[in-house]
Amino acid sequence: MRRIQMTVDGRGHIAEVEPRLLLLHHLRENLGIGGVHWGCNTTNCGACTVLMNGESVKSCTVLAVQADGAEITTVRGIMENGLWHPVQQAFHETHGLQCGYCTPGMIMASVSLLKENPEPSEQEIREALEGNLCRCTGYENIVKAVQMAAPYVRRSEPVAAS
Ligand code: FES
Ligand code: FES
Numbered sequence: 001m002r003r004i005q006m007t008v009d010g011r012g013h014i015a016e017v018e019p020r021l022l023l024l025h026h027l028r029e030n031l032g033i034g035g036v037h038w039g040c041n042t043t044n045c046g047a048c049t050v051l052m053n054g055e056s057v058k059s060c061t062v063l064a065v066q067a068d069g070a071e072i073t074t075v076r077g078i079m080e081n082g083l084w085h086p087v088q089q090a091f092h093e094t095h096g097l098q099c100g101y102c103t104p105g106m107i108m109a110s111v112s113l114l115k116e117n118p119e120p121s122e123q124e125i126r127e128a129l130e131g132n133l134c135r136c137t138g139y140e141n142i143v144k145a146v147q148m149a150a151p152y153v154r155r156s157e158p159v160a161a162s
Contacts, residue, residue, distance in 0.1 A: 001016040001017065001018060002016070002017055002018075002019055002065050002068075003015070003016050004016075004017055004064060004065055004067070004068040004069075005068065005069065006067050006068065006069065006070050006071070006072055007070070007071045007072065008027065008031060008033065008072045008073075008074065008077070009033075009072070009073060009074055009076050009077025010077060013030075013031055015030050015031075015064075017030070017064045017065065019063065019065050020063070021063065021064045021065075022041075022059065022060050022061075022062065022063060022064065023050075023052075023057075023059040023060075023062040023063065023064045023066070023067050023072075024036060024038060024041070024048045024059040024060040024062075025038075025064075026064035026067075027050070027059060027072070027074065030064075033074055033076060035074050035075045035076045035104050036048055036050055036059060036074050036075075036104060037101055037102075037104055037105060038060070039101070039102075039105075039133075040060070041060050042060070043058055043060060043061050044133065045102070045105070045132070045133045046058060046102065046105040046106070046109060046129075046131045046132030046133060047101060047102055047104070047105040047132075047133075048060045048105060049104070049105035049106075049108040049109050049112075049132065050072055050073060050074050050108055051072065051073040051074075051108060051111070051112060052067060052070050052071070052072055053070050053071055054071075054073075054115070055112070056108060056109055056111075056112030056113075058105075058131070073108075074104070074108070075088070075103075075104035075107050075108055078107075078108075078111060080158075083158040084158065084159070084161075085107075085111065086149040086152035086153050086157070086158060086159045087107050087110045087111050087114065087145065087146070087149040087153070088107055089149075089152075089158065089159035089161060090144075090145040090146070090148040090149035090152070090159050091103065091106070091107060091142070091145045092161075093145070093148060093159060093161075093162055094141045094144040094145040094148055095137075095141050096137065096141040096142045096144065096145035097136070097137065097142075098136035098137055099135075099136050101135075102132060102133060102134040102135070102136075105132050106129065106132050106134065106142055109128065109129055109131070109132050110125075110128075110129065110142075110145070110146045110149065112128075113125065113128040113129070113146065114146070114149065114150055114153045118150060118153065118154045119150060119154070120146070120150065122143060122147070125143050125146045125147065126139070126143060129142065129143075129146075
């Protein structure tokens, strides 16, 4: 067993883990963060996407021990001052989700995209999200959600709820 510590959504956690444990399972099973979804376990679906030290990663591709000392952000940790992050609100406004299984990963990948590229084209949005699969929406409303959120993220303003 290895002793690791990480900050998840602003809270510090220390744990003893097996070296082979995936970050995905550490977050879900040891820390009880159900907002990190477990889809394929094989790097295909993107449901498990989180930010690690500000970079988007699929948490099923990272060992928990590799995240020792890291700052992890999940969909639970991006609200600001009690308000939804613009990407969260825009997914709601544009109906960018149906069953919601892909949604936490889609949102985190979108947050990462808008940090790197605050004014992405439609093509750039589609390319940035191609590692995240959705079986429900046909992707159109997900792209609209990112387009809607982008100017609010640039201005650091919340999206007004409809
Ligand atoms: S569970 Fe990680 S990519 Fe599918
Ligand atoms: S909303 Fe169901 S998988 Fe995307």
